[in-house]
Amino acid sequence: MILYRYLAEAIFLGFIVLILFGSLLTVQARLLMHAVLGLAVALVGVAGLYFHLGSPFMALMQILIYVGAVCVMLVFGIMVGQTPNQAAQLRLSSHNLALGIVTCGAGFVLLTATVVRTQWVAAAQRVGDFSMQHLGESFIYRYCLAFELISVVLLTAIIGAIIIARSPQERNQS
Amino acid sequence: MMPSDNLTTYLIIGAFLLVIGLFGMIRHRSLIGMLISVELILAGAGVNFMAFNRFTAPDPAIGQAFTLFIMGIAAAEAAIVISLVIAVLRRYSTIDPEAVSDMQG
Incomplete structure (x- = not known):
């Protein structure tokens, strides 16, 4: 084992x-x-x-x-x-x-020092588990609005991408 | 304690992904290179969310849902940026961000 x-x-x-x-x-x-x-x-x-x-x-x-x-x-x-x-x-x-190297290195050292010195406290009690079933139920019941909104954001992004990337001639025709 | 059971390990990896993405944004001088570095930063954010979700969150579904939303935002952002790159390429015949400076006066 x-x-x-x-x-x-x-x-x-x-x-x-x-x-x-x-x-x-x-x-x-x-x-x-x-x-x-x-x-x-x-x-x-x-x-x-x-x-x-x-x-x-x-x-x-x-x-x-x-x-x-x-x-x-x-x-x-x-x-x-x-x-x-x-x-x-x-x-x-x-x-x-x-x-650039010095700035990013300093940022990494500062973040690491903060992470190491902080005492992270776990939640007192846990509800649910890591199963996919619990995640799916959370999406449908608790985070329903966010889940729908993210799909609308994706749809808008894709339609916007098509409109932005169209050639100017096609844009004038329509 | 094994490193994979330790919250600090994951947080350090997340911090590393953040700073290496920032460095990539400084170093790459093309729009697509900068987009690639942004993806690294978003991956670091996802690692942080999943780590806190595993070790400290009261409900394990929260972090997973948030990481999934980050992935969706990253995909939408990549689609928008690629279309912007195509539009810039058509207008300026280059994707060098220094060349796209009509509004600097």
Whole structure:
């Protein structure tokens, strides 16, 4: 039994390595296509974290929506916007780059120090569980309005995207 | 205590995703590169919500519902930004944010 526990821990560390590697590839890639690949790797790692947090449903949704839909859309945008092997236009001077690294590093250190020093208190008692049934019932009963609103937001975004991306000639005809 | 049973581990990963996304927004000088970095930041927010949901929230459905809404918002945002990129590309023939500066006076 203890062996399985260590195995799960090793898989967890593997997912963390995926996140680190993918996000570093995302910011350091010279080609935009490599940046999208790094983003996909990092998001798969995040899906693994969701699995460890007791929610396989969210892990699958993460892979379905982020890796499946958003990354494909980004690849589409890159292929429309420029040739795939074009560089990501890294034109920062070394001075500004150092400033950016220092700022982000300082932010990370401050956030980490705050997180480590805070004493997090768990809720006194829990209602419900992590099952998909409980989540679905919450969506239908308790968060019904938010659930409907998010679908309206998505519909509006898609229609707006079509209208914005139409060519001017088509717009004049209609 | 194993690292996967510890709230701090997940919060540090969320903070890392946030700052690496910010750094990517500084470093990438094209609209799509900046959009990719925003996706990293949103993923960090999702990790935070799921971690607090697992360890401190009274009802485990809250964090999962909120993370699902974040995913929906991210998908809508990506669709809008891609269409904006296409519109900018048609007007300016480039997606360099420095070139799109008609209103700077």
